[in-house]
Amino acid sequence: MSCLVANSQEGDLKISGYVQAQWVWDESGIESGDQNKFSVRRGRLKAAYSNKYGEAVMQIDVTEEGVDIKDAYLKGKIPEIGWLAFRAGIFDRPFGAEISYSSSRRESPERSRIFQTLFPKERDLGAEIVLRGLEGSFLKDFTLNAGVFAGNGGQAKETDSGKDFIGHLAYRKQYKNMSFALGASLYYGGVRLAGVEGQKAYKLRNKEFLEDNSLSLGDYANRHYFGFDAQYTLSSILGTTNLRGEYLWGTQPGSKNGSKSPTGAITTDIYSRNFSGYYIQLVQDIGKSKHSLVAKLDGYDPNTKLSKDGCLTIGDVSYTTVGLGWLFRINPNLRMTAYYEMTSNEKIKNDWMEDVYSRNVNDDVFTLRLQYKF
Numbered sequence: 001m002s003c004l005v006a007n008s009q010e011g012d013l014k015i016s017g018y019v020q021a022q023w024v025w026d027e028s029g030i031e032s033g034d035q036n037k038f039s040v041r042r043g044r045l046k047a048a049y050s051n052k053y054g055e056a057v058m059q060i061d062v063t064e065e066g067v068d069i070k071d072a073y074l075k076g077k078i079p080e081i082g083w084l085a086f087r088a089g090i091f092d093r094p095f096g097a098e099i100s101y102s103s104s105r106r107e108s109p110e111r112s113r114i115f116q117t118l119f120p121k122e123r124d125l126g127a128e129i130v131l132r133g134l135e136g137s138f139l140k141d142f143t144l145n146a147g148v149f150a151g152n153g154g155q156a157k158e159t160d161s162g163k164d165f166i167g168h169l170a171y172r173k174q175y176k177n178m179s180f181a182l183g184a185s186l187y188y189g190g191v192r193l194a195g196v197e198g199q200k201a202y203k204l205r206n207k208e209f210l211e212d213n214s215l216s217l218g219d220y221a222n223r224h225y226f227g228f229d230a231q232y233t234l235s236s237i238l239g240t241t242n243l244r245g246e247y248l249w250g251t252q253p254g255s256k257n258g259s260k261s262p263t264g265a266i267t268t269d270i271y272s273r274n275f276s277g278y279y280i281q282l283v284q285d286i287g288k289s290k291h292s293l294v295a296k297l298d299g300y301d302p303n304t305k306l307s308k309d310g311c312l313t314i315g316d317v318s319y320t321t322v323g324l325g326w327l328f329r330i331n332p333n334l335r336m337t338a339y340y341e342m343t344s345n346e347k348i349k350n351d352w353m354e355d356v357y358s359r360n361v362n363d364d365v366f367t368l369r370l371q372y373k374f
Contacts (some may be wrong), residue, residue, distance in 0.1 A: 011051030017044045017059075018104045018373035028363040040064055041369065042103055046071070052079050057091075069155045070123065083134050087147075088127040090155055093119055094145035094168045095185045096246050097229040098279070107283050108323055109339050109367045112298040114248055114277030117260050118225065121154030126163075143170045151189050151223070152264050159265040162220060164189025177235040185227040190220030191253040194265040201253075201270045204305055209271060209312060221253035221270050223261075239285030239292075249276040252302070257314040259302040271315065273303040283327075294325035294339070309350045317357055318346045337369040 020041040029035035043062040048055055059071035073089025092100045098111050099122050110116065128147025133139030144167070150156070151164040170183040193199055195217045203212040215221060229246040252259050253270045279298035286292065301318035303311070311317055325339035342364050348357045 011049055013047070013049045016046050016048070016374060018371055019043045020103075020369055020371045022109070022367055022369040024368075025366040026363070027365065028361070030362065041109070044070065044104070053077065054085075072155075083132050085130040085132075086128065087130065090123050090125050092122055093124050093126075093149060093166050094128060094147060095119065095166050095187055095225065096168065096227050096248070097181075097183060097231060097244065098246060104371065104373050107292070107294045107325060107327060107337075108281070108296050109337065109369060112246075112277070112279040112296075113300040113319055113321060114275075114279070114298065117277075117300060117302070118248070118252065119153070120261055120263055123155075124149040124151065124153055124164075125155070125158065126150060126166075128166075141171055141173055143172070144168070145170075149189075151191075153261060154263055156263045159194075160192050162190060162192060164223065179231075179233045181229075181231045183227075183229040185225070185229070185248075187223065187225035187250070189223045191223050191262060191266055191270060192220050193217050193270060194267050196267045199267065199269060201272070203272050204274075204303070207306060207310060207312075212272070221272050222251050223253055225250035225252075237287070239287045239289075240283075241285075242283040243281070245278065245280040247276075247278045249304075250274070254302070254315055259315050271313070273316070274305055275300070275302050276304050277301065290329040292327040292329075294323070294327065296323040296325075297321070298323075308346060309348055311346065311348050311350070312352055314354065314357070317348065320344045333373055335371045335373070337367065337371070339367045339369075341365045341367075 022039055022041050024037050026035045040063040044059060045062065046059040048057045054074060054076040056074045057071050061068045061070050069090065071091055073087055073091040075085060075087045077085040098115050099119055126147050126149030128145055131144040133142045146167040148163040148165055150158050152159060165188045168183055168185045170181060172181040173179060193201060193215060199217065201212040201215040201221050202209040225248060227246060227248040232243045234241045251272060252275050253272050254260060255268050256271055259273055259275065277300040279296060281296040284293050299320045303316040306312060306316045321341055321343045323339060323341045325337060328336040330336060345357060345361050347359060
């Protein structure tokens with residue numbers, strides 16, 4: 001939903017946005033007394049000017065922590081060539097389906113752990129082309145997004161001359177009361193050893209992290225992801241049923257105690273791991289009412305070559321999360337969400353790991369959120 005500010009024969013300027021106010025109970029903060037929090041999770045304000053030649057978009061996020069740039073891009077097209085478009089600036093990375101699924105529509109409060117880890121801030125600085133199949137051809141249901149990106153995430157500036165490639169090929173089919181989509185994604189890039197004296201790269205061999213002598217300062221550790229995604233929607237007497245899922249795997253350079261992608265030059269030692277992860281989500285509307293039920297399962301294994309007592313660092317521990325939620329669409333603008341996440345970690349007992357991971361860490365989260373969209 002958006003508010004039309006101005007229009008003419010030349011183009012349209014639209015202002016839109018949403019605010020998410022929430023209360024969160026986080027079990028991990030019980031010991032510190034910091035488990036009970038009010039916050040503005042997102043306060044988005046978006047301006048978009050569009051005409052037949054393309055679109056220019058700027059979006060900011062305003063919360064109690066400050067103001068942040070979310071989008072700043074231009075999208076161009078040639079009216080006579082309907083199958084081709086391009087985009088440049090700061091925008092969502094075209095990998096999979098969950099990244100581009102708006103936070104104002106998403107039924108779970110946050111994206112899956114694997115996407116939060118591999119794609120922090122979701123966006124990046126770069127450029128892409130968009131190819132769509134022509135109507136009337138056998139390619140009409142296909143869309144290809146392919147681009148090059150800085151690889152630093154969000155609005156982080158360029159830190160080197162290297163570029164990462166991201167591509168997503170999608171097939172979508174719409175019927176009277178059913179639709180489905182399939183997609184395949186590729187991320188082909190690297191993380192640079194920033195040239196800090198003493199910085200080293202490590203690779204797993206024979207279940208040990210050993211120095212990777214094939215990489216020198218200034219070289220890039222492989223950052224390669226592969227993914228498949230699928231979505232299915234059915235409208236029936238029970239209400240709309242929506243089933244979505246993704247599976248990702250690949251190689252991720254991270255730190256010793258974590259595999260989160262860097263948002264800028266990394267100056268610590270780099271540890272390369274083979275990872276895998278997934279999510280499956282079911283959203284069921286209750287008939288024609290304003291209510292929906294949500295169930296989600298997601299898992300992330302940052303090091304598929306090590307498990308349980310064989311894990312060497314905190315960064316090797318895998319997680320599984322079960323989420324259950326309720327949505328109430330009060331009116332076209334206002335929505336309430338209640339969502340409970342139960343997270344289980346891999347249980348490990350050895351001489352190298354912190355004893356806290358010998359049991360299931362207390363980190364369940366309950367979120368009560370009110371969203372207004374305009």
